Amino acid sequence: MxxxxxxxxxxxxxxxxxxxxxxxxxxxxxxxxxxxxxxxxxxxxxxxxxxxxxxxxxxxxxxxxxxxxxxxxxxxxxxxxxxxxxxxxxxxxxxxxxxxxxxxxxxxxxxASAEVSLQRVVDRPRGEIGKGWDLPPSHQHHLLVCTGPRCHLKDAPNLADHLKSEIRRAGLGDSCLVTTTGCVFPCNAGPVIVHYPRGDWYRVADLSEIQRFVKTVLVQGGRLEHLIFHQTGVSHETA
Incomplete structure (x- = not known):
């Protein structure tokens, strides 16, 4: 076939x-x-x-x-x-x-020649301003979850959903801001979660590691050293 x-x-x-x-x-x-x-x-x-x-x-x-x-x-x-x-x-x-x-x-x-529907644009002062776009939500932890193509290949598509579920289960929904991103560059180390304000970069490959991350890092305030492969500001690779 x-x-x-x-x-x-x-x-x-x-x-x-x-x-x-x-x-x-x-x-x-x-x-x-x-x-x-x-x-x-x-x-x-x-x-x-x-x-x-x-x-x-x-x-x-x-x-x-x-x-x-x-x-x-x-x-x-x-x-x-x-x-x-x-x-x-x-x-x-x-x-x-x-x-x-x-x-x-x-x-x-x-x-170039497709017949498509048209919507007339009308005057709208401050039309670029969106509701609720003034300040970031209140949070203690900012988690950047890479969902770019190379992390996606390594089964990251559901990583953010699993992470959010575990965060809610731990009762931390109001203190964690989870942001899905495009490529954050260290593709070979993916799937990647970056934890701020600490600046720790984690390779989190499966649900059990997500659960340990939430329990150890977010609930208990510790670190999973064996999953950290980089820390922001410690070193960088030149372009």
Whole structure:
């Protein structure tokens, strides 16, 4: 079976909107298809490849979606898929990586001339001011959770949700501000949680480590030294 795996890179798209796009891609694809998001939440690339192999895929075309698609991701994704291939036993599916649709003139022509709905813009003094955007919420701990593509690959999509659940269970919902981020750079050490104001960078790989992090660091005020791989201001890697 020959299948398409659409790879969507979109940081600030709601789950509902992503689901609608995924559904349409899968409906209109000329082959059996699946769409995944490379950031934020949802199934990761390796999990998707596992699923498609289990369904009987013998060839999988990885098809980037986005105008333009990230050059960094375009360079990295074939290697990430190759790492999955290297882990397979038996005869794995053939995997191909397609060029970005921005290289197809028909796609660009369709975008340039698309008939889309229009909304008239009217005068709105201070229209850029949003409700509740004046001050940060009260908190003792600020936790930055990386949900960028490389941490996403290592099963970070649900990291923030698990962390928030454990924080609520510990009764610390009002004292912890959890912020999901794009890439924070030490991708090889991910999945990453950065704890401020201490500036400790943790590699937290699974639910049991999240539970220990909440109990030891947030509830008891301690540290998990074996999970810390960096401290802000201690050292840095030059560009």
């Amino acid at each position: 020959h299948v398409y795996l659409y790879l969507i890179s979109a940081n600030y798209v709601s789950t509902k909107r992503f689901a609608a796009l995924s559904r349409r891609l899968e409906e209109l694809a000329p082959k059996p298809a699946m769409a995944i998001r490379l950031e934020a939440d949802g199934v990761g690339l390796w999990q998707a490849l596992d699923t498609l192999r289990a369904r009987g895929a013998r060839r999988i075309d990885l098809r980037p979606v986005g105008l333009p698609f990230s050059q960094s991701l375009e360079n990295w994704l074939p290697g990430a898929a190759g790492a999955w291939c290297a882990q397979q036993s038996g005869v794995p599916p053939e995997v191909f990586f397609a060029s970005s649709p921005e290289h197809d003139d028909d796609v660009i022509r369709a975008v």
